[in-house]
Amino acid sequence: MLTSFNRIFKFAIDDFSRNKGISLAAIFVLVVTIMLVSGLFFFRGISSFLISEIQDRIDITAYFKDGVEEQDILNVKDEILKMSPNIKGVEYISKERAMEIFNKKHRDNAVIVRAIEEVGTNFLLPSLNIKTNGDPAQYAGVSNVLQTANFSKFIDRVDFSQKKDTIEKVFSITSNINNFGIITGVMLVIVAMLVVFNTIKLAVDNSKEEISTMRIVGASDWFIRGPFIIQGAIYGLIACVVSLLISGASAYLLSSKIGVMMPGFNLFGYFLSNIWILVLIQLAFGAGVGIISSFIVVRKYLDV
Amino acid sequence: MIKFQNITKIYPDETVVLQDVSFEVEEGEFVSIVGKSGAGKTTLVRLILGLESPTSGNVFFQGLNVNEADSLEIQKIRRKVGGIYQDYKLLPNKTVYENVAYIMEVEGKGYGKIKKEVPRVLELIGLEDKVDNFPKELSGGEQQRLAIARALVNSPKVIIADEPTGNLDPYNSYEVIYMLEKINKAGATVILLTHDREIVNKLGKRVITLVGGRVIRDEAKGRFII
Numbered sequence: 001m002l003t004s005f006n007r008i009f010k011f012a013i014d015d016f017s018r019n020k021g022i023s024l025a026a027i028f029v030l031v032v033t034i035m036l037v038s039g040l041f042f043f044r045g046i047s048s049f050l051i052s053e054i055q056d057r058i059d060i061t062a063y064f065k066d067g068v069e070e071q072d073i074l075n076v077k078d079e080i081l082k083m084s085p086n087i088k089g090v091e092y093i094s095k096e097r098a099m100e101i102f103n104k105k106h107r108d109n110a111v112i113v114r115a116i117e118e119v120g121t122n123f124l125l126p127s128l129n130i131k132t133n134g135d136p137a138q139y140a141g142v143s144n145v146l147q148t149a150n151f152s153k154f155i156d157r158v159d160f161s162q163k164k165d166t167i168e169k170v171f172s173i174t175s176n177i178n179n180f181g182i183i184t185g186v187m188l189v190i191v192a193m194l195v196v197f198n199t200i201k202l203a204v205d206n207s208k209e210e211i212s213t214m215r216i217v218g219a220s221d222w223f224i225r226g227p228f229i230i231q232g233a234i235y236g237l238i239a240c241v242v243s244l245l246i247s248g249a250s251a252y253l254l255s256s257k258i259g260v261m262m263p264g265f266n267l268f269g270y271f272l273s274n275i276w277i278l279v280l281i282q283l284a285f286g287a288g289v290g291i292i293s294s295f296i297v298v299r300k301y302l303d304v
Numbered sequence: 305m306i307k308f309q310n311i312t313k314i315y316p317d318e319t320v321v322l323q324d325v326s327f328e329v330e331e332g333e334f335v336s337i338v339g340k341s342g343a344g345k346t347t348l349v350r351l352i353l354g355l356e357s358p359t360s361g362n363v364f365f366q367g368l369n370v371n372e373a374d375s376l377e378i379q380k381i382r383r384k385v386g387g388i389y390q391d392y393k394l395l396p397n398k399t400v401y402e403n404v405a406y407i408m409e410v411e412g413k414g415y416g417k418i419k420k421e422v423p424r425v426l427e428l429i430g431l432e433d434k435v436d437n438f439p440k441e442l443s444g445g446e447q448q449r450l451a452i453a454r455a456l457v458n459s460p461k462v463i464i465a466d467e468p469t470g471n472l473d474p475y476n477s478y479e480v481i482y483m484l485e486k487i488n489k490a491g492a493t494v495i496l497l498t499h500d501r502e503i504v505n506k507l508g509k510r511v512i513t514l515v516g517g518r519v520i521r522d523e524a525k526g527r528f529i530i
Binding site for chain 1: 381382396397402406412414415
């Protein structure tokens with residue numbers, strides 16, 4: 001068994017090194033297709049960042065009646081958090097904090113500053129800022145619950161109706177980005193798999209006569225198939241290493257440029273923190289598709 | 305040793321290649337199967353090796369019905385047959401040494417035995433100086449000798465030579481036939497499929513004549529008459 005495996009492995013290495021042209025062509029095509037799949041991985045990182053950035057800017061605010069106890073507001077906050085796992089966060093803004101934010105925001109506007117001085121009292125209401133997963137239905141749900149009898153005695157108003165259009169527009173944009181990513185991703189992966197399959201097919205086609213001779217002399221199917229499968233794995237492994245190096249270098253070089261366009265997003269950091277997932281994707285795609293393609297193509301010739 | 309029993313082979317396009325062919329080859333015999341191109345000679349080889357199935361009839365190899373053999377038994381039959389072909393059927397990406405060694409590796413023979421046997425056979429065949437060459441670096445005669453070395457290395461019971469001289473000049477052709485005679489004298493059964501009249505007439509051994517897929521003559525000391 002071990003002797004057979006050693007022989008199969010040696011045949012694979014010999015064939016690989018004796019057919020340098022075909023081997024290089026196969027590796028090149030694999031690198032291009034793995035890079036395509038890796039590109040999708042980076043696209044997903046960038047789009048997820050963009051979506052969460054947009055969603056973070058969307059919230060609804062429940063304004064409480066003047067004089068409601070802080071403890072009552074905090075109780076409402078706890079109730080909201082318990083409502084659904086899709087509630088991403090609820091932030092309590094007291095009257096004082098609201099005034100602080102207001103002052104900070106309008107400190108350069110002399111008219112507003114003077115108007116506040118003339119009023120003399122804090123006219124702002126305490127509130128809860130609520131963020132969900134971005135789905136308008138979630139916001140509508142929260143808004144409806146807050147307007148039921150249990151809460152309405154504390155709550156002055158919920159600004160969902162004013163923000164409804166914006167929330168729906170943002171949700172539709174983020175959903176479209178997600179759907180576009182999934183559809184293009186699936187299409188590109190299918191195209192990439194077909195390209196790899198055909199490249200491996202071309203490499204094995206070159207050995208069609210050899211396979212027929214091996215059959216005639218009584219070689220077992222695995223003794224014939226083994227070297228081609230190992231070659232497919234070698235193509236895939238080398239292509240993975242090359243692709244990983246190119247991905248890392250590209251992420252490093254493009255990181256600052258993308259950082260300018262999308263402040264807060266570090267492409268190289270994303271690469272480093274997801275390097276093992278990327279390695280796994282590249283390996284599964286490169287070596288996996290390489291091995292499976294070799295298996296299928298050789299089987300075709302073994303059946304003839 | 306090999307028995308064809310009422311073999312008929314008709315391809316899906318209705319081409320009739322063999323019609324009710326029956327004959328037997330005994331152990332140690334030297335049999336020439338002659339016929340024009342397309343007479344069905346190569347189909348006989350493919351039937352023995354289990355590369356094709358007959359439309360009707362049975363092929364027996366050492367008592368085993370080839371049509372009913374499973375893939376493992378078919379592999380065993382192929383390993384027992386040393387094949388020599390007109391197009392040599394060498395492995396182009398392997399050296400002369402590796403081409404011969406491959407046959408022993410297929411059988412799972414040990415490294416020591418391979419290291420001992422392959423050089424011995426290559427020396428016997430006169431290719432000891434070409435061990436590291438690839439088939440494309442050899443002449444036609446050398447390639448055919450390599451094919452013979454490969455057929456001999458496992459000391460098979462049967463040698464099937466399908467038009468082994470088809471691509472060779474007269475000198476190399478006689479050299480190949482001389483080697484086949486030697487192999488036969490050493491005890492192996494030899495089946496020679498050819499349309500070379502001169503070679504068959506010179507051999508003076510059993511001749512089976514195929515015409516239009518039928519056996520029209522089977523003589524113990526036959527001649528090429530079509």
